[in-house]
Amino acid sequence: MDNMEKLVRERRSVRTFDGRELTAADKEKLCAYMETIDNPYGLPIEFKLLPKMGCPVVVGTDLYIGAKIKDAPHLNEAFGYAFEKLVLYAQSLRIGTVWIGGTMDRGAFEKAMELSEDEVMPCVSPFGYPAKKMSVREKMMRKGVKADSRFSFEEIAFWNNFNQPLTADAAGKLFLPIETVRLAPSAVNKQPWRIIVMDGIVHFYLQRSKNFNGGRIDMQKIDMGIALCHFELTAKEQGISTEFVIEEPNILYKDGMEYIASYKFKI
Numbered sequence: 001m002d003n004m005e006k007l008v009r010e011r012r013s014v015r016t017f018d019g020r021e022l023t024a025a026d027k028e029k030l031c032a033y034m035e036t037i038d039n040p041y042g043l044p045i046e047f048k049l050l051p052k053m054g055c056p057v058v059v060g061t062d063l064y065i066g067a068k069i070k071d072a073p074h075l076n077e078a079f080g081y082a083f084e085k086l087v088l089y090a091q092s093l094r095i096g097t098v099w100i101g102g103t104m105d106r107g108a109f110e111k112a113m114e115l116s117e118d119e120v121m122p123c124v125s126p127f128g129y130p131a132k133k134m135s136v137r138e139k140m141m142r143k144g145v146k147a148d149s150r151f152s153f154e155e156i157a158f159w160n161n162f163n164q165p166l167t168a169d170a171a172g173k174l175f176l177p178i179e180t181v182r183l184a185p186s187a188v189n190k191q192p193w194r195i196i197v198m199d200g201i202v203h204f205y206l207q208r209s210k211n212f213n214g215g216r217i218d219m220q221k222i223d224m225g226i227a228l229c230h231f232e233l234t235a236k237e238q239g240i241s242t243e244f245v246i247e248e249p250n251i252l253y254k255d256g257m258e259y260i261a262s263y264k265f266k267i
């Protein structure tokens with residue numbers, strides 16, 4: 001697999017595919033990889049290939065992969081972490097994906113996933129080879145959510161308290177793990193992740209956007225899971241050892257913020 005920085009920089013949402021079916025070899029690789037995917041919450045997640053599906057924003061493929069998880073605390077963060085691993089693996093095979101949590105016939109996908117009452121299917125993604133040109137609709141969607149822009153490093157990263165932005169220079173070895181969070185996909189590109197670095201520990205907070213209420217399925221907590229995935233995998237690659245913990249620190253945070261999780265680290 002390519003390194004995390006490369007994968008994260010190259011990935012973008014793909015909604016226009018070239019019509020070719022995935023090769024048997026690529027399908028096999030995806031299926032084998034799906035079996036190995038873990039998450040820091042230890043919640044089992046079941047992935048499933050869904051042929052012959054469709055959704056309004058996607059053209060040029062009818063293969064989707066969905067995943068389901070038992071209703072439990074932290075299901076969204078666990079799901080975000082795990083599904084993003086699959087997205088990044090697909091990227092390493094040059095297979096296009098796009099997280100879909102809203103623009104789909106949820107009932108049809110839940111049926112295809114054979115969802116039982118105690119299970120949740122937060123998101124799905126189409127899988128296929130990206131077309132050379134984006135559809136007009138896709139271009140408009142990207143413009144609508146400013147999909148090519150991200151907050152600056154200093155807007156999402158802090159040290160010791162939320163009044164002290166962390167500069168890219170001062171981040172040292174933590175630069176890349178945080179940079180790959182900064183470049184992550186998020187629902188409607190709201191980028192709700194905030195990171196605060198303290199002595200030997202990095203805390204992740206969710207800055208809740210308007211109109212994104214938390215429920216059983218919570219898109220912004222899925223975003224947080226994606227952020228944890230990028231941080232942890234990049235840190236590992238950089239030779240930084242991490243330990244996942246849920247230990248809320250006693251620090252002041254802003255209105256609309258919520259503590260999610262932390263990584264203790266050793267550089």
Ligand SMILES: Cc1cc2nc3c(=O)[nH]c(=O)nc-3n(C[C@H](O)[C@H](O)[C@H](O)COP(=O)(O)O)c2cc1C
Binds near residue numbers: 189
């Ligand atoms: C949890 C989640 C849900 C999303 N749901 C949808 C969706 O329903 N429809 C869609 O077209 N894009 C969806 N997206 C894709 C985002 O709009 C996209 O990631 C963001 O605009 C940034 O663009 P990029 O992925 O090309 O970097 C979702 C992304 C995430 C992380």
